[in-house]
Amino acid sequence: MLIEEGYIQLENYFLDGTKIEANANRYTFVWKKNVDRYKTNLQTKIQDLLDEIDEVEKEEMNLYQGNDLEELGENRQVSTKQLDETISYLEQRLEKEPENKSLKKAVKKIRSDYLPRLERYEDQQSVFQGRNSFSKTDHDATFMRTKDDHYQNGQLKPCYNLQVGTENQFIVGYSVHQRPGDTKCMSPHLDQLNSNLGKLPKSIIADAGYGSEENYAYLETNARKAYVKFNTFHREQSKKWKNDISKVENWSYDEQKDEFICANNRRLTFQYETTEETETGYEITKRNYKCSDCDGCPLREQCTKSATGRTVSISPKLLAYKQQARDLLWGEEGRKLSIQRSVEIESVFGHLKENRAFRRFLLRGLPKVSVEVGLLSLAHNLIKKAAVCVRQSLDKSMDKTFPLSA
Ligand code: SF4
Structure with missing residues (x-):
C-alpha cells in the first residue's frame, strides 16, 4: 500500500540492526x-x-x-x-x-x-x-552484548538481533536473527525482503558492520548499488593511517608483475593462494605475498614482527569491492545518503525503543517475536502515515490561507 500510494519508492533502503532483550531470565544461560x-x-x-x-x-x-x-x-x-x-x-x-x-x-x-x-x-x-x-527460558534467545549496558560490566543478555530496513522513515523490511553480528544477517534479511516484495530496492545503505566481501558479492550478484562502508572506511582518512608504512593500502601495486612495492621500495612477490569457505558456502580466495629482502630494512620495526620477513594475505576481490564502495560513498550521492542514513534508521529505532518503550520482547521463541516485531512495524508505519497525512493537509490549508504569491 505504501508503495502504491507513493510513500516509498524502493529506491534507497537504509539497513541497520539493534539488539532487543528477550523475554527470558537473564541468568539462566x-x-x-x-x-x-x-x-x-x-x-x-x-x-x-x-x-x-x-x-x-x-x-x-x-x-x-x-x-x-x-x-x-x-x-x-x-x-x-x-x-x-x-x-x-x-x-x-x-x-x-x-x-x-x-x-x-x-x-x-x-x-x-x-x-x-x-x-x-x-x-x-x-x-x-x-x-x-x-x-534456558527461551531456547531461541542468544546471549549478546548490548549497547545499553547500565552497569558498564559487559554483561551479556538474552537477546534477538533485529534487522530493520527503512525508506522515508517507514519500515520496509524487518527480520529477527539469533546471531549477534550484523554482517551475516544481510543476505538472509534481503532474501526475505525479496520474497515479501518480489524485488529488492535499488540501493542498499548500511554501516561498516555489513562491509564483508560476501555481502558486497551478494549485492553485486543482485545488481544493487552498495553504499556499504567497511571496517576501516573512516580510519583510513586519518593522518595516522596515511602515515602508517605497514598498511598495504599505502603501498603501490605492480599489476603487470603482480607484486606489491613496500614503503622501502622492495617487492613482495606472489607465493601461494588459499581458499576459505564461509558458513553459507561462499568462497574467499586469498593471495599470499612475501618480501624477499627485509634484511637490514630501517623500517622493519614499524612494518613487521616476523623474523622471516613481511608477508601479506590479500583478497583481490575484497580490495576491488572496497574501492567501489569508496568511489560510491565519497561521491555526491553517497555523501548525501550517508548523512540521511543516521536520520532515517536511527529515528525509527528511537521511536520504537524510546518513544514506544520497546526494549524487551513480550513473547518467547523466534516465530512469536517475529510476529511481535511485525505488529510494531505495522503500528509504526500507520502512525507515520497518519503524521504525513496530517502534515500534507496542514500544508494545503496553509497554502490556501497564505498563498505564495501573497
Ligand atoms: S620490512 Fe620488508 S616489507 Fe617492510 S618496509 Fe622493510 S623491506 Fe619493505
Whole structure:
C-alpha cells in the first residue's frame, strides 16, 4: 500500500540492526563450550566404568563373549542410544547374577545419573544450531552484548538481533536473527525482503558492520548499488593511517608483475593462494605475498614482527569491492545518503525503543517475536502515515490561507 500510494519508492533502503532483550531470565544461560566439556567428561566417566565392569567380568567369570562394551571402548564417544542398549544388556546379566553387587551399583549409577545427564547434554547440543549460547527460558534467545549496558560490566543478555530496513522513515523490511553480528544477517534479511516484495530496492545503505566481501558479492550478484562502508572506511582518512608504512593500502601495486612495492621500495612477490569457505558456502580466495629482502630494512620495526620477513594475505576481490564502495560513498550521492542514513534508521529505532518503550520482547521463541516485531512495524508505519497525512493537509490549508504569491 505504501508503495502504491507513493510513500516509498524502493529506491534507497537504509539497513541497520539493534539488539532487543528477550523475554527470558537473564541468568539462566547455557554455554556451548561448557556443555561440550561436561559431555566429554561424562563420556569418559561412563567409558571408564564400562571398562571396569568389562575387566572384572573377564577376570572373575572368564565368560565374557565381548560385544557391546568392547565396541564402546573403541571411540569413547558413547551416545544415549548406545548407553541405553548397554544398560539393557547389563540388566539382563544382573538378572542372571543378582548377587553381583558391583554390577548392581554400576547399573544403578548409569541408569539414574549418567544416562539422564547424557540425554540432557545431547538435547542442549541440538538447541545451539551454530550458536555459542542459549537461554534456558527461551531456547531461541542468544546471549549478546548490548549497547545499553547500565552497569558498564559487559554483561551479556538474552537477546534477538533485529534487522530493520527503512525508506522515508517507514519500515520496509524487518527480520529477527539469533546471531549477534550484523554482517551475516544481510543476505538472509534481503532474501526475505525479496520474497515479501518480489524485488529488492535499488540501493542498499548500511554501516561498516555489513562491509564483508560476501555481502558486497551478494549485492553485486543482485545488481544493487552498495553504499556499504567497511571496517576501516573512516580510519583510513586519518593522518595516522596515511602515515602508517605497514598498511598495504599505502603501498603501490605492480599489476603487470603482480607484486606489491613496500614503503622501502622492495617487492613482495606472489607465493601461494588459499581458499576459505564461509558458513553459507561462499568462497574467499586469498593471495599470499612475501618480501624477499627485509634484511637490514630501517623500517622493519614499524612494518613487521616476523623474523622471516613481511608477508601479506590479500583478497583481490575484497580490495576491488572496497574501492567501489569508496568511489560510491565519497561521491555526491553517497555523501548525501550517508548523512540521511543516521536520520532515517536511527529515528525509527528511537521511536520504537524510546518513544514506544520497546526494549524487551513480550513473547518467547523466534516465530512469536517475529510476529511481535511485525505488529510494531505495522503500528509504526500507520502512525507515520497518519503524521504525513496530517502534515500534507496542514500544508494545503496553509497554502490556501497564505498563498505564495501573497
Ligand atoms: S620490512 Fe620488508 S616489507 Fe617492510 S618496509 Fe622493510 S623491506 Fe619493505
